[in-house]
Amino acid sequence: xxxxxxxxxxxxxxxxxxxxxxxxxxxxxxxxxxxxxxxxxxxxxxxxxxxxxxxxxxxxxxxxxxxxxxxxxxxxxxxxxxxxxxxxxxxxxxxxxxxxxxxxxxxxxxxxxxxxxxxxxxxxxxxxxxxxxxxxxxxxxxxxxxxxxxxxxxxxxxxxxxxxxxxxxxxxxxxxxxxxxxxxxxxxxxxxxxxxxxxxxxxxxxxxxxxxxxxxxxxxxxxxxxxxxxxxxxxxxxxxxxxxxxxxxxxxxxxxxxxx
Amino acid sequence: xxxxxxxxxxxxxxxxxxxxxxxxxxxxxxxxxxxxxxxxxxxxxxxxxxxxxxxxxxxxxxxxxxxxxxxxxxxxxxxxxxxxxxxxxxxxxxxxxxxxxxxxxxxxxxxxxxxxxxxxxxxxxxxxxxxxxxxxxxxxxxxxxxxxxxxxxxxxxxxxxxxxxxxxxxxxxxxxxxxxxxxxxxxxxxxxxxxxxxxxxxxxxxxxxxxxxxxxxxxxxxxxxxxxxxxxxxxxxxxxxxxxxxxxxxxxxxxxxxxxxxxxxxxxxxxxxxxxxxxxxxxxxxxxxxxxxxxxxxxxxxxxxxxxxxxxxxxxxxxxxxxxxxxxxxxxxxxxxxxxxxxxxxxxxxxxxxxxxxxxxxxxxxxxxxxxxxxxxxxxxxxxxxxxxxxxxxxxxxxxxxx
Amino acid sequence: xxxxxxxxxxxxxxxxxxxxxxxxxxxxxxxxxxxxxxxxxxxxxxxxxxxxxxxxxxxxxxxxxxxxxxxxxxxxxxxxxxxxxxxxxxxxxxxxxxxxxxxxxxxxxxxxxxxxxxxxxxxxxxxxxxxxxxxxxxxxxxxxxxxxxxxxxxxxxxxxxxxxxxxxxxxxxxxxxxxxxxxxxxxxxxxxxxxxxxxxxxxxxxxxxxxxxxxxxxxxxxxxxxxxxxxxxxxxxxxxxxxxxxxxxxxxxxxxxxxxxxxxxxxxxxxxxxxxxxxxxxxxx
Numbered sequence: 001x002x003x004x005x006x007x008x009x010x011x012x013x014x015x016x017x018x019x020x021x022x023x024x025x026x027x028x029x030x031x032x033x034x035x036x037x038x039x040x041x042x043x044x045x046x047x048x049x050x051x052x053x054x055x056x057x058x059x060x061x062x063x064x065x066x067x068x069x070x071x072x073x074x075x076x077x078x079x080x081x082x083x084x085x086x087x088x089x090x091x092x093x094x095x096x097x098x099x100x101x102x103x104x105x106x107x108x109x110x111x112x113x114x115x116x117x118x119x120x121x122x123x124x125x126x127x128x129x130x131x132x133x134x135x136x137x138x139x140x141x142x143x144x145x146x147x148x149x150x151x152x153x154x155x156x157x158x159x160x161x162x163x164x165x166x167x168x169x170x171x172x173x174x175x176x177x178x179x180x181x182x183x184x185x186x187x188x189x190x191x192x193x194x195x196x197x198x199x200x201x202x203x204x205x206x207x208x209x210x211x212x213x214x215x216x217x218x219x220x221x222x223x224x225x226x227x228x229x230x231x232x233x234x235x236x237x238x239x240x241x242x243x244x245x246x247x248x249x250x251x252x253x254x255x256x257x258x259x260x
Numbered sequence: 261x262x263x264x265x266x267x268x269x270x271x272x273x274x275x276x277x278x279x280x281x282x283x284x285x286x287x288x289x290x291x292x293x294x295x296x297x298x299x300x301x302x303x304x305x306x307x308x309x310x311x312x313x314x315x316x317x318x319x320x321x322x323x324x325x326x327x328x329x330x331x332x333x334x335x336x337x338x339x340x341x342x343x344x345x346x347x348x349x350x351x352x353x354x355x356x357x358x359x360x361x362x363x364x365x366x367x368x369x370x371x372x373x374x375x376x377x378x379x380x381x382x383x384x385x386x387x388x389x390x391x392x393x394x395x396x397x398x399x400x401x402x403x404x405x406x407x408x409x410x411x412x413x414x415x416x417x418x419x420x421x422x423x424x425x426x427x428x429x430x431x432x433x434x435x436x437x438x439x440x441x442x443x444x445x446x447x448x449x450x451x452x453x454x455x456x457x458x459x460x461x462x463x464x465x466x467x468x469x470x471x472x473x474x475x476x477x478x479x480x481x482x483x484x485x486x487x488x489x490x491x492x493x494x495x496x497x498x499x500x501x502x503x504x505x506x507x508x509x510x511x512x513x514x515x516x517x518x519x520x521x522x523x524x525x526x527x528x529x530x531x532x533x534x535x536x537x538x539x540x541x542x543x544x545x546x547x548x549x550x551x552x553x554x555x556x557x558x559x560x561x562x563x564x565x566x567x568x569x570x571x572x573x574x575x576x577x578x579x580x581x582x583x584x585x586x587x588x589x590x591x592x593x594x595x596x597x598x599x600x601x602x603x604x605x606x607x608x609x610x611x612x613x614x615x616x617x618x619x620x621x622x623x624x625x626x627x628x629x630x631x632x633x634x635x636x637x638x639x640x641x642x643x644x645x646x647x648x649x650x651x652x653x654x655x656x657x658x659x660x661x662x663x
Numbered sequence: 664x665x666x667x668x669x670x671x672x673x674x675x676x677x678x679x680x681x682x683x684x685x686x687x688x689x690x691x692x693x694x695x696x697x698x699x700x701x702x703x704x705x706x707x708x709x710x711x712x713x714x715x716x717x718x719x720x721x722x723x724x725x726x727x728x729x730x731x732x733x734x735x736x737x738x739x740x741x742x743x744x745x746x747x748x749x750x751x752x753x754x755x756x757x758x759x760x761x762x763x764x765x766x767x768x769x770x771x772x773x774x775x776x777x778x779x780x781x782x783x784x785x786x787x788x789x790x791x792x793x794x795x796x797x798x799x800x801x802x803x804x805x806x807x808x809x810x811x812x813x814x815x816x817x818x819x820x821x822x823x824x825x826x827x828x829x830x831x832x833x834x835x836x837x838x839x840x841x842x843x844x845x846x847x848x849x850x851x852x853x854x855x856x857x858x859x860x861x862x863x864x865x866x867x868x869x870x871x872x873x874x875x876x877x878x879x880x881x882x883x884x885x886x887x888x889x890x891x892x893x894x895x896x897x898x899x900x901x902x903x904x905x906x907x908x909x910x911x912x913x914x915x916x917x918x919x920x921x922x923x924x925x926x927x928x929x930x931x932x933x934x935x936x937x938x939x940x941x942x943x944x945x946x947x948x
Contacts, residue, residue, distance in 0.1 A: 022783020
């Protein structure tokens with residue numbers, strides 16, 4: 001009845017180009033033969049070779065994986081249990097408790113960084129792995145907490161009651177009924193937390209010590225102080241992993257749906 | 261033969277300062293089918309949840325088979341619940357759902373399998389073991405929920421409006437099946453509903469709940485024919501409740517002055533009534549009889565004069581089978597309540613006529629499948645067979661008669 | 664009083680309580696306390712009450728820095744809204760399969776390092792970079808660009824980093840909207856533009872506002888974007904705090920700066936709650 005305008009799709013495409021342009025550039029120049037990132041003088045895999053010999057970069061990658069892994073695991077436990085507990089309680093000031101819990105992702109990261117740095121030094125905590133994990137856990141909890149909370153809000157309370165009625169204790173009912181049903185929210189919250197932790201620069205810079213460097217900090221210093229094309233190669237590989245994982249999850253989801 | 265299986269003693273419960281149960285006492289016999297009947301918010305679900313252990317009373321005690329279980333958590337009680345929305349675990353198959361209670365009781369695998377199969381057989385769902393709740397229809401979910409509770413051989417089965425979400429036809433069918441199942445297994449059922457017809461059809465006893473207390477506890481016949489309070493009369497029999505003052509008692513007929521008219525109620529021979537005493541009468545809408553009034557609303561003075569003669573005449577009048585006749589009956593001419601017809605409507609094969617008394621009270625009359633002789637605006641006299649009316653008490657709950 | 668037996672479900676929330684009190688509330692309170700303390704002559708803090716830290720913020724240098732930060736934050740937010748709102752709106756009108764694809768495409772960059780994506784912009788914007796070469800390729804003779812390490816570069820970087828949040832926030836609220844309402848408005852005689860303004864825009868305002876918060880708040884503190892794309896020319900509050908913490912070693916002053924920044928953020932959140940009538944930010948979950 002109405003002529004379909006081409007403007008929306010054109011607009012969407014242009015914005016997507018804007019989003020992907022820098023990423024494409026990084027990928028393209030990871031195969032550049034020269035270390036300069038302009039012009040094109042030939043194809044080469046030398047940056048990938050150098051990347052695999054870059055012990056420093058790999059060490060920081062390991063650190064980042066460790067910090068992100070540990071903080072996302074503890075955030076998953078604390079956040080899930082917390083959201084569960086709070087959703088089953090009624091008391092004055094519950095809103096305030098939830099507000100403070102989600103504060104770490106509501107305020108600028110720089111403030112968290114400053115706050116943690118001063119507080120950890122007040123507590124005399126040695127800066128390094130421990131402080132990194134605590135700080136990352138703090139800003140990871142809100143992601144898990146909010147997702148699980150939303151999921152619990154949509155879940156019938158009577159399911160848990162039915163389990164209790166059939167003879168399950170409170171703990172058993174949680175593990176048999178509630179946890180399997182909120183598992184998708186726990187998973188997506190933790191994944192998001194992992195991604196945020198893995199990519200965090202601002203807070204990590206403040207709370208880490210001289211001995212432990214995470215990948216983003218390493219990249220930051222390299223970008224600031226010199227041209228390092230193997231970082232392009234690293235980014236390309238990370239992208240490859242991401243796309244593979246996403247495609248796999250979509251595929252698995254499809255197969256799962258077909259089964260039903 | 262029948263022994264008490266469950267006793268509620270003086271149960272009180274308030275949520276956030278609003279009291280929901282105001283001292284409930286109930287004693288239930290083994291093997292009984294008892295229904296808690298009431299409109300939403302009357303406290304019936306809270307009562308059920310207290311029996312199940314999902315809620316704890318502020319005061320009072322729950323005694324199951326002679327043991328005080330008031331503070332015990334639901335997993336420590338030998339009662340099971342069929343939840344209003346079924347509460348089937350969506351991540352488990354039908355068989356896993358039904359087996360869940362047995363698994364928790366550490367029943368051996370082989371026996372679990374056998375009992376699950378039996379339970380599903382019982383609710384006619386054999387062959388559905390592998391399905392997920394999402395793949396079942398409403399009626400099938402209902403059956404799984406019942407099987408899941410019954411498989412544990414509970415002493416008492418609690419059913420919270422189990423048929424509320426089903427369509428009318430399915431509901432009728434399930435009512436019959438549930439009743440049959442209960443008779444066969446001999447398990448005590450505590451059943452919750454807001455549907456009086458369902459309650460009257462299925463129960464051995466009905467407890468009508470209102471405002472956190474029981475208005476009346478009795479057999480369906482008692483509840484239907486001899487409502488104790490005006491609320492029960494209105495809720496169960498959708499009766500008209502009319503207030504009046506006693507004129508005199510002749511034999512077992514009580515003459516009552518009400519709404520600018522005189523009406524009659526049959527009472528017990530021994531019962532004593534004083535002239536001037538206030539009474540409430542309940543008359544079901546299908547028992548109201550109507551006839552054309554002389555012309556204009558009758559003047560009060562004239563009515564007063566003729567009352568004496570009319571009273572005597574009225575008592576001798578035959579009582580025909582009114583259910584098939586029209587509204588028009590032998591007209592008492594001078595007694596009866598003068599009304600104006602306000603509205604005439606048909607619903608479900610029923611003719612419904614709303615009338616207003618001279619003081620503004622509404623009376624409803626209804627008949628099956630006949631045409632009205634009256635039209636809106638007509639002046640009529642409303643009367644009834646003395647046997648059709650019952651005296652009721654005023655409900656102790658405030659605002660009881662407001663909708 | 665409520666019942667004899669209370670469930671012990673609060674135990675589940677205990678770890679969250681402890682963690683939040685110890686590592687969120689505690690540090691934030693300490694920040695406020697710290698902001699009233701004095702810097703000792705050498706390295707460190709003295710527990711002497713002072714208002715000096717707050718007075719210093721009024722000094723022209725620092726005031727200028729706040730003004731510049733706010734200006735950048737406003738510019739960034741305005742531009743992300745300008746691009747993000749139509750994007751979210753159009754996206755919500757796509758077919759479900761296209762929606763899913765687009766969501767996936769928006770999520771992928773989240774999983775690559777944000778620093779490397781900024782580095783991609785360096786490649787594009789540098790003097791003889793991709794942009795320069797493209798313009799040359801199109802036949803224009805120009806001098807090497809002076810875009811990198813400038814204010815526009817920082818704006819591009821900020822918009823780029825924060826745009827996905829705006830897009831998702833708007834998308835989720837448009838997607839939830841009942842299109843029948845728009846049809847009803849049209850049916851009642853509203854023009855397409857009028858229907859959009861009086862119905863669609865009003866109903867998706869919470870999403871837009873949530874996007875505004877999600878871009879405005881972080882843009883005040885993302886010092887590393889200004890650092891990488893702006894060189895040392897643009898000093899934001901974030902950079903200032905970082906500077907005071909590391910080189911300046913004036914923690915109380917850094918704390919005072921943070922308190923002011925935090926106050927601005929909190930006021931914005933309260934404003935959002937008032938207007939949107941909810942505490943939840945759309946598009947996060």
